[in-house]
Amino acid sequence: MATTTIKRTKFKLTPEQLLDIFYWLKLIRAFDLRLSILVKQGKVRSGVYTGIGQEAIIVGTCFALRKEDFICPLHRDLGSFLMKGVEPRAMMSQMFGKATGLSKGRDSALHSGVNELGIFGNTSMLGANLPVAAGLGLTFKMEKTDNVVVAYFGEGASNTGDFHEALNFAGVQRLPIVFVCENNLYAYSVPVEKSMAIDDVADRAASYGFDGVSINGNDVLAVYQSTQGALARARNGEGPTLIECKTYRWHGHSEHDKAFYRTDEELAMWKSRDPIPTFTTYLQARNVLGADKLKEIENRVTSTIDDAVEFAMNAPDPKPEDAVADLYA
Amino acid sequence: MPKEVTYLEAIREALVEEMRRDPKVFVLGEDVGEYGGAFGVTQGLFEEFGESRVVDTPISESAIVGISIGASLRGYRPVAEMQFADFISCGFDQISNQAATLRYRYGGRASVPIVVRAPSGGNVGGGLYHSQNPEAWFIHRPGLKVVAPSTPYDAKGLLKAAIRDDNPVVYFEHKYLYRRTKGAVPEGEDIVPIGVAATRREGDDITLLTYGAMVQPSLEAADRLSKDGVEVEVIDLRTLSPFDKTAILRSVEKTNRAMIVHEDVKTLGIGAELSAVIMEEKFDALDAPVMRVTYPDTHCPFSNVLEAFNLPDADKITAALRKLAEY
Numbered sequence: 188m189a190t191t192t193i194k195r196t197k198f199k200l201t202p203e204q205l206l207d208i209f210y211w212l213k214l215i216r217a218f219d220l221r222l223s224i225l226v227k228q229g230k231v232r233s234g235v236y237t238g239i240g241q242e243a244i245i246v247g248t249c250f251a252l253r254k255e256d257f258i259c260p261l262h263r264d265l266g267s268f269l270m271k272g273v274e275p276r277a278m279m280s281q282m283f284g285k286a287t288g289l290s291k292g293r294d295s296a297l298h299s300g301v302n303e304l305g306i307f308g309n310t311s312m313l314g315a316n317l318p319v320a321a322g323l324g325l326t327f328k329m330e331k332t333d334n335v336v337v338a339y340f341g342e343g344a345s346n347t348g349d350f351h352e353a354l355n356f357a358g359v360q361r362l363p364i365v366f367v368c369e370n371n372l373y374a375y376s377v378p379v380e381k382s383m384a385i386d387d388v389a390d391r392a393a394s395y396g397f398d399g400v401s402i403n404g405n406d407v408l409a410v411y412q413s414t415q416g417a418l419a420r421a422r423n424g425e426g427p428t429l430i431e432c433k434t435y436r437w438h439g440h441s442e443h444d445k446a447f448y449r450t451d452e453e454l455a456m457w458k459s460r461d462p463i464p465t466f467t468t469y470l471q472a473r474n475v476l477g478a479d480k481l482k483e484i485e486n487r488v489t490s491t492i493d494d495a496v497e498f499a500m501n502a503p504d505p506k507p508e509d510a511v512a513d514l515y516a
Numbered sequence: 517m518p519k520e521v522t523y524l525e526a527i528r529e530a531l532v533e534e535m536r537r538d539p540k541v542f543v544l545g546e547d548v549g550e551y552g553g554a555f556g557v558t559q560g561l562f563e564e565f566g567e568s569r570v571v572d573t574p575i576s577e578s579a580i581v582g583i584s585i586g587a588s589l590r591g592y593r594p595v596a597e598m599q600f601a602d603f604i605s606c607g608f609d610q611i612s613n614q615a616a617t618l619r620y621r622y623g624g625r626a627s628v629p630i631v632v633r634a635p636s637g638g639n640v641g642g643g644l645y646h647s648q649n650p651e652a653w654f655i656h657r658p659g660l661k662v663v664a665p666s667t668p669y670d671a672k673g674l675l676k677a678a679i680r681d682d683n684p685v686v687y688f689e690h691k692y693l694y695r696r697t698k699g700a701v702p703e704g705e706d707i708v709p710i711g712v713a714a715t716r717r718e719g720d721d722i723t724l725l726t727y728g729a730m731v732q733p734s735l736e737a738a739d740r741l742s743k744d745g746v747e748v749e750v751i752d753l754r755t756l757s758p759f760d761k762t763a764i765l766r767s768v769e770k771t772n773r774a775m776i777v778h779e780d781v782k783t784l785g786i787g788a789e790l791s792a793v794i795m796e797e798k799f800d801a802l803d804a805p806v807m808r809v810t811y812p813d814t815h816c817p818f819s820n821v822l823e824a825f826n827l828p829d830a831d832k833i834t835a836a837l838r839k840l841a842e843y
Contacts, residue, residue, distance in 0.1 A: 291623040298621045302589050308621065310613045318579040318610060322586020322594075329542075329568050349609075352579035359574065513624035514659050516682035 198415045200408075202475045204250075206484070208407060209470060211246045212463050213488045215266030218275070221492050222265075222282055226442040230500070231282050233441070234295030238263035240405075240437040243462035244369050245270065247410025248337055248430075251418055257305040257323045259316040259338040261369065262297055263436065267339070272304045279495035285502040292505035293513075314344035317353035317366070324362035324427075333422035336364045337414075342431075343374025345388050354427070358395035361426035365417040366392075368431040369404065375440040376448040392429035404432025405462040408469070435460075518702040524694040526668035526701050527557050527633075530675035531595065533704070535565055538593065541679055544571035545580055545597030545633075554599050555635060555694060577607035584630040585615050593629050593679055601636035601688060602648040615684040616659030627682040631675070636664075637690040637729050637779055638816045639827055647816035647823075649728075649780040654686045655757040655789070661710055662757040664688040666731040668699040670754055673708030681710060688756075690729040697732075713760035715767070719747030722840055723767040725790055726777040727753040730828060734777050737833035746841045756786055764790065765798055772803040775840055777833055782810040804843035809836045 200208070219237040226235050238245065241263060249258065249270035260267045268278055273289070281288030282295055289299035289308070300308030307323070309316035320338035327334045344350055345368060357364050368388045372379050385391075392399025402409050410432060417428035435457035439446040470476035521529065534541045542565075543558060549572035552559030562570040573580050577598060584594035598604045604611070615628045638647035654662045661683050665671040671689060678685035716731060717738050726734045731752050738748035749767050753759055768774050774794050776787035791806040809828045817823050 289623055289625075290621045293623065294621045300589075300622060300626070302626050307586070307589065310617065312609055312613055315582065315609060315614055318576075318582020319586035319589075319614065321579060322583035322588075323590060324586075325571075325583060326587050326590040326592055349578050349582065352574070352576035353582065355574055356576060356579050356583065513620050513622075515661075516619060516627035516629075 198412060205470055205475050206480065208246055208250055208411070209466060209476065210484050210487070211250065211266065211270055212242050212407065212466060213484060214269065214491060215242045215245060216463060217488045217492050218265060218269070218278075221496060223438065223442055225496070232284065232295070233443070235282065235442045236262045236296065236440065237438045237442070238266065238436065240457065240461065241369055241371060241434045242266060243407035243410055243466075244367065244404045244432045244434060247407045248365070248367055248414045251411055251414040252337065253334070255305065255332070255334045257307065257334070257336045259307040259309065259320040259323070259336065260297055261309070261313065261316070261339040261341055261344070262311070263369070264339055265297060268297065268306055271306050273301060273306070275491050275495035276498040279499035280502050283499040283502070285499055286505040287499070287502040291509060314340055314347035314349040316340070317349050320364055321353045321356050321362060324357060324364040325360065327363050328360065334363065335418050335421040337367060338364055339367045339369060341374065342368060342370040342372070342379050342388050343377070343382060345391060346382055354392070354395045354429070357427045358397050361424070363421035363424075364427040365414060365421060366427060366429040368429065369434060370431055371434050371436040373436070373440075373449065375444070378448075387431055389429055389431040397427045397429065399429035399431060401431040401433065404434035405460045405465065407462055407466050518700040520698050521668050521701045522695050523668045523671050523689070523697040524555065524557055526672040527675055527689055528559065529701065530672040530679070531558065531561060532564070534676055534679045535561070535569060540591055541593045541595065542569040542571065542587075543595045543597065544573055544583065546573055546575055546599050548572060548597050553597065555691070558597070577603050578610050581607040581610035581630075581632060582614065584632070585610060585618070585628055588628045588630045589626060595631045595633060595679060598632060598634045600646050601634035601650055602645045604632070604634050604650060607632070608653070611654070611660070611684065611686065612657050616657045619683075620659060628684045629682045631678045631685050631687050633687045633689060635691050636688045637692050638823060639692045639729065641818065641820065641823075642691070642816065643818035644815050649688075649778075649811070651686070651688055651756055652780055652785050655786055659684070660757065661685045661755070662688070663710060663755045664690070664728045665708075665754060666690070666693065666728050666752050668697060668701045669706070670708050670714070672701050673706050674710065674754060677707050677710050680707070685710070688728065692729045708754065711755045711758050711760060713754055713763040714752045715749060715763070716752050717748065717750040719749035719771065721746045721771055722748045722773045722775060722837060723764070723771045724748050724750045724775050724777060724837070725753060725764060726750065727756065728779060730777045730779055733828065733830040734833055736830040737837055740830070740834045741837050741841065744838070744841075746837070748837060759786070759790070761793065764794065768794055768798045769801050772801055773840055773843070774802070774806045775809065775836060776806070777809045777828055779811055779828060781813045782808060783813050785810055804840055807836055807840050809833050
């Protein structure tokens with residue numbers, strides 16, 4: 188088990204902030220669930236890799252960020268785009284391949300980014316976002332700012348050469364980067380024990396000269412607090428941290444994958460650890476979330492998604508000749 | 517008066533002048549720091565600009581390119597050094613999938629102004645992994661620009677253009693030319709625009725398209741043909757992607773015969789593409805098939821006997837030109 192040297196600084200959250208966290212959890216879950224339905228209806232062609240069950244990681248990390256911080260999400264982290272400021276309409280358009288999407292129909296999924304919002308869009312080569320994160324972090328170090336890069340990857344991507352090259356360089360240069368591993372136990376169909384001879388991805392940080400910590404990725408407040416601790420270190424010039432968030436993806440690798448490689452019992456056990464009811468109970472026990480507030484948030488989530496879907500479905504397709512545009516500046 | 521410098525010194529001058537001009541330009545790569553680079557190209561940079569702008573990296577070609585891409589997204593203009601062009605395959609995914617596609621998949625809202633310097637080419641006893649000419653891989657990938665200077669003047673001017681270009685540029689610098697080629701290089705703002713070829717020798721009878729270390733043997737062969745009364749127009753492509761179609765077709769229109777000479781292997785080298793374009797667009801002007809003199813489809817061997825067998829030289833080019841002239 189990885190050593191936990193990181194301080195889980197107790198960051199006090201106001202009731203309003205707690206409700207914001209709740210809203211994001213609900214919105215991101217609903218967004219992915221709607222996409223799943225749209226794929227089954229044939230309205231979205233493909234490119235849907237949901238993060239259902241893993242939302243606490245995105246919400247807990249992104250909620251701790253500043254506007255100037257940069258994120259390098261992985262393919263399930265659609266919610267991070269929303270939390271960093273991409274409009275739901277634009278995000279839904281992206282998934283529909285419409286002209287109003289981030290890539291104007293050139294690609295779906297999360298293969299597009301927005302520099303102005305501090306969002307990097309990766310390719311399909313998992314782990315290839317990590318060297319880019321190192322480059323972004325290097326510029327923050329050059330400028331002597333205290334901005335931070337948060338780079339996400341799965342336990343599967345931690346087996347790539349890019350993972351090693353990027354974390355090694357980040358360690359040598361003491362770059363302001365928080366590496367967040369979303370360990371959902373499966374790289375597509377391959378279980379973690381068949382792809383790694385160690386239990387915790389967090390242990391890998393030791394070979395790069397910085398700390399790794401393994402936490403419950405389904406506990407949004409644990410993720411938030413660990414992130415705040417790692418961010419504080421990075422902002423203070425103390426270099427990178429690896430936070431491994433243990434979690435589970437409820438759906439298949441993509442919406443076309445029936446995930447026969449795992450048992451119903453295992454899925455049921457992880458569904459009982461759903462991050463959202465856990466947090467709901469927490470809020471209700473502290474009288475932060477009353478019945479009216481709950482209904483209000485749920486209505487807001489539904490209307491936001493409905494509006495985004497309607498917008499995207501009615502949005503224009505790209506011009507055919509745009510297939511050969513925007514190759515060069 | 518412009519001073520005479522070597523091809524290698526010209527590359528260094530471009531780096532130094534661009535780094536002085538623009539604080540966003542920095543270099544990174546293996547041994548580029550205090551050591552000054554495996555070939556000495558970055559000598560003196562560390563002392564002048566310090567470790568934050570002359571970044572020694574671990575042996576991590578993929579990260580070198582990925583880091584460059586990340587920095588470019590924040591307005592920097594990194595110049596990444598691959599120690600040998602042969603090693604660029606280790607950074608291939610970041611160049612080919614990450615850098616080349618980024619603007620396209622970002623809906624035209626971002627660009628990747630990076631330069632990847634790749635010391636390429638044989639005739640230096642480098643063997644299989646220190647002699648390669650992998651330019652065709654990158655010419656084949658939309659979203660990239662590829663340049664390959666043959667003179668100190670172009671080495672400097674094209675590197676400056678590459679650094680100022682908003683797209684990813686792969687810059688092939690030929691190792692054989694590093695210290696063997698000297699030439700006049702003016703100080704300051706002499707930019708060689710990307711995409712523009714240079715006519716090194718005018719002639720009415722044959723168009724010879726080439727670049728890099730093949731320019732000199734091509735000129736030598738052209739001089740020999742001149743004694744036979746055949747005037748060869750030698751065009752130095754300088755930029756391989758996008759190549760200067762206008763200059764190429766204009767020359768073929770005049771000469772009605774075309775030959776391509778390159779050190780890269782034959783199959784699907786740039787010669788194949790140039791030949792296809794000439795035939796598509798100037799078929800009626802041709803009096804003979806387009807011919808090629810290239811490396812054979814094999815690896816770069818270590819023995820000088822073996823390597824000499826493979827390398828195009830003035831004799832091989834002369835023989836091919838005679839064949840083309842007589843066709």
